[in-house]
Amino acid sequence: MIKRSQNSGFRIQKRIVRFLGLILLAATAALAAPEGVASYERTFADAARAYDENRLPEAIAGFETLANAGQRMPEVLFNLGNAYYRNGNLGQAILAYRQAQRLAPRDPDVRANLGFAAQSAGIELPARNPLAAILIDFSRAEWLAFGSAAFWLLFLALAAWIGAPRFRFVSRPLAAVFAALLLLALAGAWAHRDLRQTPEGVVMTRDQKILSGPLATATPLLAVPEGAIVRMLDVRGNWVETELGETHGWLPAAALTPVR
Amino acid sequence: MIPFRKYPNGRLETRRPRFASLAFFARGIFAWAFVFAFVLAARATDVTFDVQPRLLNLGETAQATLVFHGVRSAPNVEFPQIPGLQITGTGQQMQFGTGGSRVSLTYNLFPQKPGTHVIGPYELEYNGEKIQIPQVTLEVRAPAGNAGAATNEMIFARISLPDKPPYIHQVFDLVLNLYSLPGVELARDVNLLGGFPESGFAVGNFEELQTVREEVDGQFYNLRRFRAKARALTAGTFDLRPALRVGVVDPNQRQQRRDPFGFFDPFAGPSATPVSVAAPPAKLTVLSIPEEGRPADFAGAVGQFEFAMDVRPRDLKVGEPITVTCRLRGAGNIASALPPAYRDAEAFKAYDARQVGDVPDPAAGDGAKTFEQVVIPRTDALKELPALRFSYFDPAAAQYRTVSAGPFPLTVHPSENGGSALLLQVPGGVATGGGSLVLGSDIVYLKPAPAHWRNGGGLAAHAPLVIGLHAAAPFALAGLFFATRRRNRLATDIALARRQKAPRSARANLRKAEAALKESAAPAAVFAPLAAAVADYFGHRLNLPPGAVDAPLILDKLRAAQIGEAAQAKWQAFFALSEQIRFASSSALSRDELETWLADVAALLRKAERVKL
Structure with missing residues (x-):
């Protein structure tokens, strides 16, 4: 009986230690999370300040850092698009706006800025049924x-x-x-899955032409400006089969970035 | 058949015959006449008349078709006699379709001599209307005209291109002609094997036109025509080498099918041998649109178009949206044509135009498309929206044309917010307090930081848990289903419910017996719950009423279940001892003996649970 009593006391002690350990772990996690959030908020504020002071490369770097750190949120991508637009990178801006629109499709600001950038680039946004x-x-x-x-x-x-x-x-x-x-x-x-299977791609370089085949010497079918949004149907080596309106053809893979 | 009659003014009139003598009189006087009898509704009726083929050799037959559109019945019509041409009615057919009903009367025309046979023209009087039937000429060639037939090709194809070289983006007809000798029977399906440029050239779906007869090198051919709308996307010269594959029906096999001693298969079509027919290569030159005279607002539309606009509302306040509707209609590259749109101006903010309604098929040669654009006045000084111009290239006239719509007068009142402050109102959105911004003619300013930052990858990190939870739901549902079914079954099936209850009641009484043994070790106190355990168990197990459970019955059931001699002896001993203790109270059993009996009864019940009674 005495032995049993000692064993029971030891178990209670062990449980208390475990409970305290869990509390400590939770407290550590709770303290660590605000540290990460504070870091994100600081980076966001720094990037926004750089944007306001027209230090656009720094603003771009700041918002890109957030996006690459898993914070691909509509606000981050929208601001990244603004920074790219101000910096004269129409293709990158339209890509960022389009990515933001994928996450927040009904956001009026995203829609307005995407339309504005598209108008500046001289492109028409793809029509859907x-x-x-x-x-x-x-x-x-x-x-x-x-x-x-x-x-x-x-x-x-x-x-x-x-x-x-x-x-x-x-x-x-x-x-x-x-x-x-x-x-x-x-x-x-399923509609979004379809967009993932055959994603939209933004033309990132100037003076691109949709060619009739995956060859540099193929017949040019259509000139596409920087920022044009095409549908990426297939990939063959360094070439991507694309669809733009009623035109089917090929573009170099290096000239396109998929909207994901 | 209704006899016919001709009147002195050369006009044909339809009427119902009343007297045979009158009909005989009419038939004898005029040959170029025929008479209709009508039992038709009094409404405008369209009647068409056609003869195919119109070129044929002596000995062949042509078919004439007289179609009454929009009716459900038609009279028999007798054609007047034509010298050298025998006309025989073959029946009538009624069709119902989306365009309404129609009745077709068909006739076989047998030429009896070569030459030109003229049918018509006729004027029909139909329900008080006068309907003109055009003249149709039938050319009949004497058999001697086929002398060179043996040297002619049996089947060949040709491609028909527009007389004038088309312009880039101009929609034109592309016709593939398939010629075959009258004696050659072709299968219905014809396959296009390609031969059109793979890029820079868009060809729509082919439709088959009416089969006609055409003379080529002194020989008549049946001509099947396939037409498609085509459009070149780039200027230059294209090589067209279309080829067709068609089945030629073997006349010998067709004869075999008519063999009366053979087996007739109603679902087997005629056996056809596939033949590839290539059209002679043709070059199509596509002209580029001229630079000279090109309007500054030209955006690539080629064809003939109409452009219309509507602006609503026209009486509004600063900051309120105006919807501008542009409608483009016409023939040409309508799918890629874009109407003009307003651009931002000092007096108003213009958003992107959006296409609404149906989208024309890219291969369509004509159609309409509608665009809507939202324009928001910035100031009450805006008195009108300026005119918009739409320019296109008209390939028929080989010149640019410009059509315009507007200007549209407006009455713009000052905003209630004062001044000329402009609230951003995105098309389709609602400007609320939090969603409104003071806007310049620029992109919308940065967004504030997100309210919540992502931590640990968000949903993706918990995907297995989420998927597992969702996957568990069907199993939970299945569990609920079976549990409910079992509950319902137990509620309705008393025997099953008592069978399920039997072990529980036995265990409960055995526990009572154990408790009695611990308390007093009196045999009567222990054997009473033991006997109750056995009685309850077998009562529930065999679904017997409480008074019907007795030792002989239980022993009979156990014997029938073949539980073994030893077990039967044990059961008999238990029943005997139980009755002795409970009713005679003369047995003195020690605690160990009672414990033994308790264990034995429990073992016997377990064994009974395993056998089928």
Whole structure:
């Protein structure tokens, strides 16, 4: 009995030590996170100040640092686009705006600046069919969240349908509605998947021409300005098969950067 | 058939015959007449008449078609006699389609002598209307005219290009002609094997036109024509080498199918041998659009276009949006033509024009497209939106043309916010307090820092957990389904429910027996719950009413289940001892014996649980 009592006391002591260790770990993590956030905020503020003082290369470097550190957020990409635009890099600016628009499709500022940059570059933004335009008007994250919500609501409605037969007159139509919403969300996610499979690409250099084949000596079909947005259909070596309006042809891979 | 009649003024009139003598009189007097009988609704009716082929050898047959559009019934029509041409009605056919109903009357025309046979012209009186039927001429060649047929090609193809070289982006007709001798039967499907430039040249879908007869080198040919809209994307000379593949029906195999002793397969078509037919190469020169006289606002539209605009509203305040609608319609490269748009000015801010409505097919030769543009007045001094010009190149006239719309007078009132401050209102958006900015003619200023920064990769880092949670949901649903089904089954199936309950009730009574043994070790106190355990178990197990459970019945069931001699003996001993203790109270058992019996009964019940009773 005495031996058992000693063993029990040892276990309690061990649990307390473990609990304290966990608290210490959590506190360390909590202290570390604000440090990272503070760093991001400092970099963002420095880049914005550099932009205001017309030190555009520094502003670009600051926003690029944030983007490369996993902070590819609409605000960062939008400001990066502004810095590139001010610096005269139309292609980079349109790329950054387009990336920001992919994350925040309905942001009026992004839309306005992208349109302004496109107008400056003399390009027309790609037109989409009405259904695709509606689906792309919501970001992938929004569709996933919407789909997840529809999924769980459908789950609950089905559970109610199974578990509460008396309320099937409610749960059955609800299940149908949530299933339809889930399908809609899947369609939206599919549209974004399509954009990932055959992404848009921004022409980053001047005086590019879409050629009829993946050869430098192929027949030029269409001259494309810097900043033009094309659809990247396929890659063959150093060449990318592209689509711009009704023109299908090839561009050098080095001249294009995909919008991801 | 209705007889016919001709009137002195040469006009044909339709009427219903009343007397045979009158009809006989009419038939004898005039040859160029025919009569319709009408039981048709009193409305405008369109009637067309056609004969194909119009060139044929003596001995061949042509077919005439008289079509009444927009009706559901038509009278029989008898054609007047034409010397040297026998006309026989072959029936009528009614069709319903998207364009309405129509009735077709068909006739076989058998020429009996060579020469030119003229059918018509006729004037029909139809329900009070006069409908003109044009004259059709049938050329019939004597058999001697086919002397050179053996030296002619059986099948060949040609390509027809526009007479004038087209301009770049000009839409023109490209026609592939497939000639075959009248005796050669071709399969319906014709495949294009290519032969058009792969780049710089856009060819739409081919449509087959009506088959006609054409004379080539003194020989008549059936001519199948395939037409497509084409457009060159660059100027220069293109080599066109189209080739077709068509099936030629073997006449011998067709005869075999008619063999009355063979097996007829209704689903097998005629056997055809594929033949490739290449058209002679042709060069197409595409002209570039002239530099001379090119308007500054020319944006590449080639064709004939109409341009219209609408501006709404025209009475508004500073900062309120005006929707400018531009509509472009016409024939040409409509898919790539862009209408003009307003650019930013001191007096107004103009946003990008957006195409609305249907997008024309790039291969379409004509169509319409509509653009909308949002314009926002910056000042109440804006009195009108200026005119917009649209320039295009007209290839038919080989010159540039410019059409314009506007100016559009406006009444702009000062903003309620005072001055001429301009609120940014993005098209389609709503200007709220937080989303409004004072705007110059420049890009929107930087955005503030995000409210939350990403930590640890966001959703991607938790993807396995999220996916796992979602994947678990169907399993949970399946678990719920089976649990509910089991619950419902137990609620309705009493025997099953009691069967499920049997081990639990036995265990409960065994626990009571253990407790009684610990307390007093009195045999009666221990055997009472033991007997209850056995009675409850078998009562539930066999779904028996409480009074129906007795030792002989249980022993019979156990014997039938073949539980073994030893177990049966044990059960008999238990029942005997149990009755003795419970009712006679004469047995004195020690604690060890009672513990043994407790263990034995538990073992016997476990064994009984494993057998099928």
